[in-house]
Amino acid sequence: MGHSMAMAETPLTDFMPMEKKILLQAEGLNLDARIHGKTCRVLRDISFTLEAGKTLGLVGESGAGKSMLGRILSRQLPGGFKVSSGSLQFDGEDLLNASDKQHREWLGRRIAFIPQEPMTALNPVLTIGQQFSEHMQRIGVAASECREKMIHSLSEVLLPEPEQILDKYSFQLSGGMCQRVMIAMAFASEPDLVISDEATTALDVSTQAQVVKLLRDMQQKKGTSVIFVTHDMGLATHVCDEVAVLYAGEMMERADAKKLLQHARHPYTRALTRATPELDGDLTVLDTLDGQMPGVESFADITGCRFAGRCRFCQPSCEESIPDMQMLDQQHGVRCIRIQELQQREDNEEKVPHKTGAAFSDRHILSATNLSKVYSSGNSKQKDKLALAPMDFHVAPGEFIGVVGESGSGKSTLGRLLMGLEEPTSGEFKLNGHALGDDEASWQKRRSLIQMIFQDARSALNPRRKVGKLLTQMMDSRPHQRLERRERMFELADNVGLSKHAVGRYPTQLSGGQRQRVNIGRSLCDLPQVLIADEIVSGLDVSVQAQIMNLLLELRREHKVALILISHDLSVVRYLCSRILVMKNGEVVESGETHSVLKNPQHPYTRKLIAAVPPTDPQADWPLDIDDDDGSSGKMDGI
């Protein structure tokens, strides 16, 4: 064990029950920012206590201010931001008023951070060893033992061949491996507090489960406290001891992590849980949460509860004054003035059963036989890369098909081949029973009947064109009447649930969810029969994700459109798709009805994917020991 290098102040090297020691305590923390001459309260009245060895989860959608606490702790607030009142005690010392020198002493030694993007958090021109040894020397490891200690740390995070990792650069490792390196570095000083800011978000599901497990093991071994920032409530339930839900800079509810999911009391927490698709249990229609979170600029104008604008139970009294956190029991606090009366009402609400997108008929709109793709390496020394092994594929009207797999599994390649963005190595396509050739007429038919929706709406939409033009972009290349186009703009905007005003705006003036609506609406312009969607809901907040998923199902009912959904999120696929393809290393390892595949998976890889998703039952043991059987997650060559 590397315990000899522990800081003298760290008494919790052995994990044993002892007197509760409070490591971090925040009281009435207010963070102000000056924006356009106005003072906006970015974080309002944040209070919590974090005991030594425990994990506090900060959950919220983008813009909730969940990363701000980490920035306060690290003193890296954006310009113009300032903690105006409240206190923050770190191990009995005043963290806010400590000198910069003292604070920097703590960083890396007693307070460590695990970043969101592990690949970019490592300097690309320095080897892992150079960066790690810099850290080791800073935390006071003698030069003579440095290498040995580094190798020990890297093997602790289960990295294979740690000696060789030291000589590698970050771009030679996979994301999961980089994150392990970051975790090894964070825990090397046996810190008292580790802040993990969306540390698993950028990773594949099974890698995420492994990293979470690793984080927990390390924490238990070293008795470290962790602040776990995430947007994923299910994940937080399993990782944390206590969870605080943030909305627009305010802590709306906080409770024991195991209890929060099922006993949520705040209307926002409840709405969030009801908008999250689940991987087991009955399929019910997801409740969407309309509107969007107010931006920081508008905080100054909100006098009452910040959630009031979107709350179903909002009353005039809600907007009058800032509600206080009411403690229901020792741990459970809720910031809502109507908490008592709401309790009965919500329990009576029943859930509507939900149906996934099944085929309307047996006819195949699009079918591909013997479709495959090989990327030639261009020289004889390296092997050609098989992106897609020969497969047959077909889609029927109104059928929603989910294609799942980890990055590099070939799921995006399949989508691009079907769309015709890439030339297949072999394979024939049939569109409505007619063979698709390479002539212009065939391409025209293909383009009008199959459309692709790209992942990132922000970069997929030309920021210099107005929404109306973007929606009807397909009309650019053919003669049309202005009036006709105008009419179509409004039709499409209406189809995807955008207001009339949105047509005259630029994409940058829209919210993320609205942009994704434009992105979807654009593909509908020529009434396609098949939509290919590459991870279109994965970057969205839970409440917006539910809106978009319901929109897709609505479009199916109205336009009989079929959807090929490429996704890594099994719950999303379960909610939308009637059929599922599981892909691994360019091969379809399992396919069938979504319901039966997820309930009774046959292939070990499918089982592994399912096991990697945090289960709905908060008491369930997760993550289980996932055997790292294949070398695919430990690829050394980078991408």
Added chain:
Amino acid sequence: MTAVYSSPAASDGLMPRLLSQVWLLARQVLWRLPMLILVSLIVFVILRAIPVDPVTMLLPPGATQQDIENLTAELGLDKNVVMQFLIWLKDAFQGDFGISIQNGSAVSSMVAEALPMTIQLLFFGFIAGILLGVAIGLVTFSYRGTRVEKVILSINGIMMAIPDYLWAIILIVIFGVGLQWLPFLGPVGANISIDHITGFLTLDSLLTGNWEGLGSSLAHLILPSMTLALVIATPIARMAYSSLTEVYREDYIHAAQLRGVSSKRILMFHALRNASLPTVSLVGVQASVIIGGTLLIESIYGLPGIGSLMIKAMRSFDMQVIQAIALTYAVTVQVINMITDLVLFQLNPRLRMQK
């Protein structure tokens, strides 16, 4: 830091590493050779396509047809262009660049005599330019977010618009004529003689212990090299500043700050190396600017380098000299580019790991 942790390739064994370095160098030289030949060919063809006849220029007005034919044959101009070029190429590989039309001496010795002056000028110009540029970039960066930053950037922007010959005039007017601090004509003071050993005036005076000569030759170099330096310093400053700004937005800088690494160390160990990558590439591009600049600068400051030799040769359409100096310029640009490529290769592991 590296004392503890040996360099990344140490485990690969010394021999393969050495071999790969040799191969790398060889490749850098080899692929540039055809380029140089191509440049020579283009210059060669252009010189012969221009409607100027060196033969009539050389002969007195009353020359006979026979005289013209004799001289044409003597100069080798009676063969076709391709033949002429091949002959020239063959000679050039042996270090023979022909005879100057102006004075009948060997072109190779004329260039060799003038070259040290130019190399000396380029050397000091380059060093001063890079140092000045990086210094301005760093100072600007250290004032980021303040008014000083904006002021320096605007001044730098204006300076970038000033061409080299204008800098020469400005510097001469201020420091030469106005303040009379520095000499601005010729390579060395009028009454000073320096023994010829290498041809580099500063080096020769240093070797012979001629302190007066050293002082004078250095003083005469200051204004011309500063002129060249200013031309390349401004874009380098801009690049150094903006790449540093960019690098400081990267996650790895943020991550290092979160580990409590001191700001000085972040700059030296993490940021500078990454920020230097685009800056070094820019230096390679600026090589052609600064080398082209010597042409005018040497004439303005009266330095007997290959730049003034070139101007003289152009006046009398001395084809062989023009051809040889054009090649010399091309080689110099390529050498500097090669050095920057190799430096980039050492700085950026992503280039090194590419197969």
